[in-house]
Amino acid sequence: MLRLVRIEFCKLRRKNSVWVMLVSAFVMPFFAFLYFGYLGQTNIDPRLFYKWSAFGYTSFIILPFILGLFGTMLMHDENRYDMLKQLWIVPVSKMGYFFSKFFVVLAYSICFMFINAFATVLFGVIPNYVVVEWSSILFLLERCFEIAVLTAIAILPILAVSASQKGYIFPICITLLYVFAGFLITPVNTWLHPISCIMVIIARNGAVPGMTLPQSSVPLELLSICVWGIASVLFANLRLSKRK
Amino acid sequence: MRILLWAEFQKLRRSNIIMFTIFATILIAVIVLVSGITGQLAINSAGWYMTITQVWATMFVLPAVIALLGSYMICREEQDDTLKSLQLIPVNEIKLTVAKMTVALLFSILIYLLLFLITFLTEAALHFSALSMAVFSDFLKMYLLEGIGVFFAVSPIIALVPYLKKSYWLALVLAEVYSFSGLFMSMSNALKTFYPITAIFGVSGYYETTIQSRGCSLGILVLCGCISALLLKNLNHRQKE
Numbered sequence: 116m117l118r119l120v121r122i123e124f125c126k127l128r129r130k131n132s133v134w135v136m137l138v139s140a141f142v143m144p145f146f147a148f149l150y151f152g153y154l155g156q157t158n159i160d161p162r163l164f165y166k167w168s169a170f171g172y173t174s175f176i177i178l179p180f181i182l183g184l185f186g187t188m189l190m191h192d193e194n195r196y197d198m199l200k201q202l203w204i205v206p207v208s209k210m211g212y213f214f215s216k217f218f219v220v221l222a223y224s225i226c227f228m229f230i231n232a233f234a235t236v237l238f239g240v241i242p243n244y245v246v247v248e249w250s251s252i253l254f255l256l257e258r259c260f261e262i263a264v265l266t267a268i269a270i271l272p273i274l275a276v277s278a279s280q281k282g283y284i285f286p287i288c289i290t291l292l293y294v295f296a297g298f299l300i301t302p303v304n305t306w307l308h309p310i311s312c313i314m315v316i317i318a319r320n321g322a323v324p325g326m327t328l329p330q331s332s333v334p335l336e337l338l339s340i341c342v343w344g345i346a347s348v349l350f351a352n353l354r355l356s357k358r359k
Numbered sequence: 360m361r362i363l364l365w366a367e368f369q370k371l372r373r374s375n376i377i378m379f380t381i382f383a384t385i386l387i388a389v390i391v392l393v394s395g396i397t398g399q400l401a402i403n404s405a406g407w408y409m410t411i412t413q414v415w416a417t418m419f420v421l422p423a424v425i426a427l428l429g430s431y432m433i434c435r436e437e438q439d440d441t442l443k444s445l446q447l448i449p450v451n452e453i454k455l456t457v458a459k460m461t462v463a464l465l466f467s468i469l470i471y472l473l474l475f476l477i478t479f480l481t482e483a484a485l486h487f488s489a490l491s492m493a494v495f496s497d498f499l500k501m502y503l504l505e506g507i508g509v510f511f512a513v514s515p516i517i518a519l520v521p522y523l524k525k526s527y528w529l530a531l532v533l534a535e536v537y538s539f540s541g542l543f544m545s546m547s548n549a550l551k552t553f554y555p556i557t558a559i560f561g562v563s564g565y566y567e568t569t570i571q572s573r574g575c576s577l578g579i580l581v582l583c584g585c586i587s588a589l590l591l592k593n594l595n596h597r598q599k600e
Binding site for chain 2: 142285292304
């Protein structure tokens, strides 16, 4: 498995667009910087600033979309260059292939969220919006790591859909709808959608101010993410075993 | 030109992209309806569903879908290696690009009309008594103008895709961030008028604005169209060189 993951990273080195996509980690910290500048506030509660730049739209929309696109890209390139047949001949196990892609997505997700955390601190501290406190920075890093891991798992359904398709149009449409559904379903019912579940988990114990969610049971949300993840892996296994 | 348009439609008929786009449009309507019904908003307030669906669809999904459709059409000749055959016929590349952009515009309008049809029929099923001809025509005009506006707003991104070559995925990220940023731009009156995505709402009549602001928003969308025309024209020159 480690060799497969290493090969995936070697393939990534040739793709500049993957690295350019990481720039989108700066989008929400930059908007938070503009927003609080527009309001003319200083000495903001760090958690409020983090909510805007890292826990809100970044984890709701930007990260799931980027990961969905990234996963589709990884799967599509293999199809486009007709590499799958050669991989099956080696032989590479179908689940090994699927999980190697997942681990790359996971690593990318962690990188993305750490860049976002760095940008959050940068845009929060330089204009003096938040006071530097190690405890709050550690809290930010911890939550960013949680978001990264959970979102990578939440994106498994997209990865499974991408694995089952030769083209990239359908997985991308599904990614857009999946992210959109997560955004709209969250205020109604959180355990239906993995992205909504992440919101409950990161906002546990009232850690994120102003985030009102209809449910607050962390074990139930974790169970929901697991159910979606397992169903996706089974679906991917089924579809990949049928493919020649 | 008519032959080129016909050829583009024939090519699209063989592709699944149209089915996926229709599927995405229907699903947007379903997702908004489910969230509205569960939150009691779609049932209690007449017109809520038709108003909210177009806003969410424009802010989150449809610009990226239209950019995807447009860039797919523009890039496929080069990706499928059919551009050489077309140049041998010879097909005028500027006319070919105009035909592709026209088809993308038509699909953008059709997507919004489909969304309008779904939301109107649902609204009729939920609050038939509250609907009138005025409501019908107002919303139809709004959706129609949004279909045209979204195409113009994303046209620079569509035109940028051939320049990105293998990095065409970036265009999708750009389209999504571009449309989603509209949420923040709508906080300021000035930005709301000049940011292309929110300018669409100014032109369509969703935002209550002055005639001057509406004119500025329209100007911005026309400017987007001009930028994409310039980008595509330069691309044709570059290919000839």
